[in-house]
Amino acid sequence: MSAVTATTPRWRLSTSAAGCRTACGRRKTSSGVQCCDAPQVPKFTLLIFDPVSVLLETQSMSRYKPGDCIEGAGGTKAGDYILPEIATLLLVGPRGAGKSTLVNRITRVFDKDDDPFAPDRAQVSRNSKSYGTLLLWEYPIPRNSTAICIYDTQSLSSNQQNNFKMLQQWMTKGISHAETTMCFSRDTDEGNKTKHIKPLGRQFSFLSCKTRKVNFVIFVVDGVSILDGIESNKKGYIDILHETFMYPFLSIGDDKPVVVVTHGDRLSMLQRAHVQNELAEVLGIPVQQIFDIPGSDDYQTDLAILDMLRYCIQHAEQNLPIKLNYLLEVRGRETLKNAAERLMALDAVIEATIIFLCIMILLLRFSDKLLQL
Template sequence: MGGGSRPSDHLPPELADEAETSSTSSSISDYHPDDSPLSVSSGITESITDTSEEESAAGDSRRWCKAYFDVLRSYRNSDERAGVLRDAKDLILRHKPGDWIEEVGGTTAGDYEVPDAITLLLVGPRGSGKSTLVNRITRVFDDDFSAPDRAQVSHNLSATGGTCFLQEYMIPRKSKSLCVYDTRSLSTNLPHNFRLLQRWMTRGVSHGEMVIRDSDDFVTRKNIKSMRRQGLLSPCKRRIVNFVIFVVDGLSVLKSMDAKDDQYNEILFETFNYPFLSFKDNKPAVVVTHGDELSLSERAIIRTRLGELLGIPPIKQIFDIPGTSEFDTELAIVDMLRYSIEHADRNLAFNQSYLFEGQRIFHWIMERLQDYDVILEVVIISLCIIILCLRGIENLI
């Protein structure tokens, strides 16, 4: 997100010509991975020898090319989905927590802990565009383009600390079913990031909560504390995170590829795969920002690269926010929220109330009694109770 435009000077030479023609849907439809040279990915040799190593490299290149062109063609399909966009928005607006629970394994909706509101946590490196994403989501569902921005966007991160307090945003503004949490950016210190993420994912998040990293110096800590205008006690409700949206700056990914500096991508890889951000086998959704500063070909390269790096499907789980077209931006945001909410419902925790737990224990005892002689079980249980009582009396004496 952001503003301005930039040339495709960092693209591989073999993709430079394609980048100029890929901005129209007609040219995209003409692309086919079998028609393109293997040199789409930099470093691919023009001729393949009989060695197994080169054959493996050629196979990887073909897969990369196919994924790249599949992503490129997916942008063309946006016009075909114009008719279903409003229905998709209405579906999200009507959604209530738990509506998309899949009653599998003999469970029912009553077996899950259904929250008052689905909570989506935005996580991302410094300058990834989390606050801007909040504003774009708000505009999509409020339909009020004249309304002021809700989230404060930092245009000069060297002069400001960015977001220093957890911020809850209901989507739309008067909704009680869906909220998005803007968080403080991640640092380059992975262990410190992990401790922060683990706290959010295990203890929950609360609006207005101060965020201080272990790596913050004395001055930074003092400044953040001085910005707090309320006492330690907050009336805001603590919410359990139901799903994570990983926000990535597309420009930084591309620059990291161009400079062959893997530091930024390494931070993405390690953080994305941090176990506490996943819900069983479901990893976070990924949002690529700053699309208005990238060409269509560059955006396709970034999604393909991220899909390869993170091990997720680039079309279905990586959402590119173009920023230049209101329709395409709205479509990408609706797709991203639908994906996130549906996975949040599917991965709601089981109800751990005492009643449910007592019922589970009762069924376990009954199964055990059916397997063994009832009298023997009763005798053993009675002896255990007597022993525990005698030990308790002994301790009191």
């Protein structure tokens, strides 16, 4: 991947550019007169995404096995951790944010290498009347993988209590393929009509799917709705995102979810940068944790997807629990070391006592001899 100066998909904006909310870059001068500057286009560094780097990264991700990203801090090895059978990533996001589309988009990156004409897997909501995704659905990534899977989920509703209950259940009890964990009312896009969905339970219980512990969360948000929220100053959408994102059960260890911004193909570069910066500020995370992944089919999107997957896997592995016998082994080693240290200290005391006693005996003998004289 070579770097030249120009415009880029993975931009980093200066604060002044991010703060500029008007399209023409209007600013107030000291005299209070508004002047219209040229649009504040930030300095971007273009990363040219060539097919070879995408191919290499795809192959590297396809070879991944749980435990491969463990760095071995403090002398630990992959075998010292409780590795998941399959690294499990959970998609969370509002209605129509593009979770199912993202599953198809991620799959396509790997299909290019394996089967370019394979059909899409996840069902995408075509209009606001459709219910959207209703069941938790497991998608191995790539299709035949036994190392990584992504769970597509039903959307968040405008009822935060229901969202929190659902998320807590997923994050604490685990998730399994073809299951709805709870039934609750869901808003339509018009906002005021509410449709009640009957409990579905384990519709496909004959599949007897394994329950998976979530290893990392991917928080999917629609860039267009965020920009609308910012520009119309209606905080509703952003507030729900913020509250949900901050929900402690969504964090794995200290790691908050990775954020994927969709619908970027419907925004200008500057708007996309603005959304990214605004999200970083609202959610209190670095921009490196936010991935701009539009529906577009190009190498830069492919690389952003691979980048995002790698981020998830690395952070998931940083938070894997350590095995009990490793802890006991370390404890045992520490206890032995402490005991040895204590013995050595005791040894010194005993030595000093023996020397003292010898001196005393010598003194006594010497004094006896003196008395006999």
